[in-house]
Amino acid sequence: MENLLTIIPDSPIVTFTILLLIILTVPPIFEKIKLPGLVGLLVAGVVFGNDGLGLLNAENESVKLLADIGKIYLMFVAGLEIDLVDFRKSRNRALGFGVFTFIFPLIVGTGVGLFFDMGLNASVLIGSLLASHTLLAYPIVNGLGVVGNEAVVVTIGATIVTDTAALLILAICISIHGGDFSLGSLIVQLVSLGIYSLVVLYGFDRVGKEYFRRTGDEQSNQFLFVLFAVFLASVGAQLINIDIIVGAFLAGLAVNDVVGEGPVKEKIEFVGSTLFIPCFFVSMGLLLNISSFATTLTNDLPLTVAIVVGLFVGKFLAAIASKVSFKYNWDQCLTMWSLSLPQVAATLAATLAGVRAGLLSESVFNAVIVLMLATSLAGPILTKKFAGKLKTAQIATTPATNLEDIIEATPEKIAYPEGHDKPNNLFKVIIPIHNPSTEKFLIEMGAILAKHEAGMIIPLCVAKAHIHMDEPELNFAIAQGDKLISRAMKYSQELNVTAKPIIRIDDDVAQGISRSARENDASLILMGWTPITTIQARLFGNLIDNVFWSSHCPVAVVNLLDEPSNIRSILVPVKNIDLKIIKIIRFAAIFAEMNQGSLTLLHVHDRKATRNEINLFQNALQETVAPISHKIDITIKTLRYQDPAEAIVHTANKYDFDLVMLRSVRRRTAGGLAVSDVTTQTIKKLKRSVILLGEPH
Missing domain, CATH: 1.20.1530.20 (Na+/H+ antiporter like fold)
Incomplete structure (x- = not known):
């Protein structure tokens, strides 16, 4: 070990590299054995400190600076x-x-x-x-x-x-x-x-x-x-x-x-x-x-x-x-x-x-x-x-006849100035289009929702620009947008749905989408899936994250492996019965109804849960979906599983579901270390069509 220490140069870069290695590898290992990641970092400090490998020193200036920060x-x-x-x-x-x-x-x-x-x-x-x-x-x-x-x-x-x-x-x-x-x-x-x-x-x-x-x-x-x-x-x-x-x-x-x-x-x-x-x-x-x-x-x-x-x-x-x-x-x-x-x-x-x-x-x-x-x-x-024994707030189960009632995002009444009429309540779906390979699926899904509501779709293309409106890059982006909009209008006519296309120039794509949705009083933003592939996206969030943060209305992110019209069986994981999950269930029910499909609600419970607790949850869930159960076939399935994400993936594959609908959840611990939620883990492992529904902040 002493020979190893003589080889390793004593520099702040080496110290920082070792710290990064510890932070990257140790917490996930401890979380797998059901111990907090913070405990793992403490143990790593002992192992790499003077009483262990001796690679880090508490009196090192770099360590003291980073520790103080x-x-x-x-x-x-x-x-x-x-x-x-x-x-x-x-x-x-x-x-x-x-x-x-x-x-x-x-x-x-x-x-x-x-x-x-x-x-x-x-x-x-x-x-x-x-x-x-x-x-x-x-x-x-x-x-x-x-x-x-x-x-x-x-x-x-x-x-x-x-x-x-x-x-x-x-x-x-x-x-x-x-x-x-x-x-x-x-x-x-x-x-x-x-x-x-x-x-x-x-x-x-x-x-x-x-x-x-x-x-x-x-x-x-x-x-x-x-x-x-x-x-x-x-x-x-x-x-x-x-x-x-x-x-x-x-x-x-x-x-x-x-x-x-x-x-x-x-x-x-x-x-x-x-x-x-x-x-x-x-x-x-x-x-x-x-x-x-x-x-x-x-x-x-x-x-x-x-x-x-x-x-x-x-x-x-x-x-x-x-x-x-x-x-x-x-x-x-x-x-x-x-x-x-x-x-x-x-x-x-x-x-x-x-x-x-x-x-x-x-x-x-x-x-x-x-x-x-x-x-x-x-x-x-x-x-x-x-x-787990606390009583949750009672949730009204009054049936909703249309999607506008389900995904209404502003519960309070807005007072409009005198002389200004309240915006038109027509149901509108904003559909940002960028990728030609996914454009048709998005338009088709938007058309299904708009038809149910007697509403319209708004195909949106955002051309990114900053100060100068004569940049060649902007001209190219507008030309590409024209092609995408033309194709979107063609799909809309084939699907017999009203469409109002928009090409918007903005310095930020996410803000352009959110602003267009607000300006047009949109009821829903329907987006294609954007994988996190760049370092910038990992550090500062990708397009979906930024739209979730800034939008005034719900955002549905879709990753479809087949045409929306071919989707018949839908799986919705249900952890707790609250207002957000009820919105997702009703959203999925409308989609299933339009396609003459079926809906399965999956509840993954702890291995220690008693039969009485499981029955109470099933009865409460049955009562919640009763107002919409006469329109479609709804099945409630419970499953004992240690890992909820694995349970969802297993069920989706075993019963060959066409679509899995999830809610967007972000969690943090007060100690500062982020915890991966079930939704994130499920999306990583799932090889099925997915809709991720997120509420506005």
């Missing part, structure tokens, strides 16, 4: 991902549970620290570490369709209270530890912290909104502005002697409303979760000393057990207090408890800050690592168990 990014994303809309819906109860789930663990943790003679300042800091929580199990409640349950909304909103309060206590404790404590210095620190928080939360919010308004669609500059904001906030935190993670978290809250749920936020989180945040977790592994860790688990085992048990007990007491105060049932109480258990983002970042300030010992650091492993595993498992 990752730590800032981690706390920034934690603030950015907090849903302020949900928080505002149940503000009072969220504040109440936030206080409960902060105070009880704080008291328990402080008691643990004092019991082990750590001093009041360090003990309070340990208590604050236990008080925060990371919504690691959010994808689980989202997948179960219970995000709208008040207990879940309250727990999500409480994250603002716990993380903010924990980081403020961290700032105060480190400040007290760094100098002579006095009431005057504490007051100065609190006042400066208050002024700083107001400047970040309100100043960054206002400046950000004005900048985004002025820059319009310039996503690259907006991305750079957000990065500048978070690092400026971190520098400001250092100037008033508080940890940089406090500034990063406040910056995340400040620009939360500014970026919204759009492509800029997607890019921000993609860059962080792909590169910088994993580097932070690898660096945490590098700091782990195996001999010291083993000593902690043997000599300091009581401390480790006390911290872990104290966390579980403190969070449980907070959930009980909320149950009594807000009259929740036991399923809601236990769901709140399990959701608030995981300790990842704020806890690890704050612990590292405490250790580097000399306030916390290495034994506490090792105990917190054990706490992170225990809660990141137990939290999601318990959440899946308890949240």
Whole structure:
């Protein structure tokens, strides 16, 4: 090994290459054995660190820089991902549970620290570490369709209270530890912290909104502005002697409303979760000393057990207090408890800050690592168990007679100015055409939908141009568009459907499609499949991603292997019964009705699900589709399978379905690492015609 180390040059490029190799290969391996990818990065840090292969060093300048950026990014994303809309819906109860789930663990943790003679300042800091929580199990409640349950909304909103309060206590404790404590210095620190928080939360919010308004669609500059904001906030935190993670978290809250749920936020989180945040977790592994860790688990085992048990007990007491105060049932109480258990983002970042300030010992650091492993595993498992029993909101099953009722995307009524009539409600399908080989299938599918609604199709060709309208490339693009439009009109006449062709000049194809859809008051955008083949598409999203983000109406993306008129049997996977899946079922039912076909609804359930739970779901689904079952043959199929994506592919191949209809779902974890959803995995493996239906943001 020593010979190998002498061969490898000691340069930042080599260090960065090793980090990229770890980030690329390790998380998928751990996810295959049902362990979080974050755990894999910690283990990789130990393996490649001084106690292992010795290829990485925590004191290396490149590692320290990437780790600091990752730590800032981690706390920034934690603030950015907090849903302020949900928080505002149940503000009072969220504040109440936030206080409960902060105070009880704080008291328990402080008691643990004092019991082990750590001093009041360090003990309070340990208590604050236990008080925060990371919504690691959010994808689980989202997948179960219970995000709208008040207990879940309250727990999500409480994250603002716990993380903010924990980081403020961290700032105060480190400040007290760094100098002579006095009431005057504490007051100065609190006042400066208050002024700083107001400047970040309100100043960054206002400046950000004005900048985004002025820059319009310039996503690259907006991305750079957000990065500048978070690092400026971190520098400001250092100037008033508080940890940089406090500034990063406040910056995340400040620009939360500014970026919204759009492509800029997607890019921000993609860059962080792909590169910088994993580097932070690898660096945490590098700091782990195996001999010291083993000593902690043997000599300091009581401390480790006390911290872990104290966390579980403190969070449980907070959930009980909320149950009594807000009259929740036991399923809601236990769901709140399990959701608030995981300790990842704020806890690890704050612990590292405490250790580097000399306030916390290495034994506490090792105990917190054990706490992170225990809660990141137990939290999601318990959440899946308890949240699955929550009652979901009742969904109206009133039959829809036309597609316009089904895919209506704007529930609120719009007030139009006096003298302006409401836009024509004629059903319109925008069909962007670019590839001659798929044009006929798209026009035919659009015609099927338009005929059912007595509507029309709008073949659209976008010619890309920037400033100069006399560019030869633009002339060529318009000529190609004319050919595609002529062919589209020919197909429309053959199919006897009304068509209104458009050639649009725009500097961005995705924006051109979305703008045309809005200008023509389209009801649906029907697109062909665009594979991700370029590096740019992987980094910044492909055409489909960008249309999903910017469109005002639903988007149906199709990848057809046969003519639409030949599609008879349709498979729709159903995980939960919610409004979005009902729209997809009815969309598929109309398509099946027009082709005199059949519809199969597939529910893949957990191996641990009881027969009674399966029957309850089947009955609820049967009741949901009852209004449309008299028009077409609908079959409900349930299947026990470990991997839902494999189950869908297996069923589609075994029963030779012509078409599989899926919903577009994007998931993230609050820790920053993206999780591949079932839809993504299914599309990769499926060799059938596919329709992917996405809702507008």
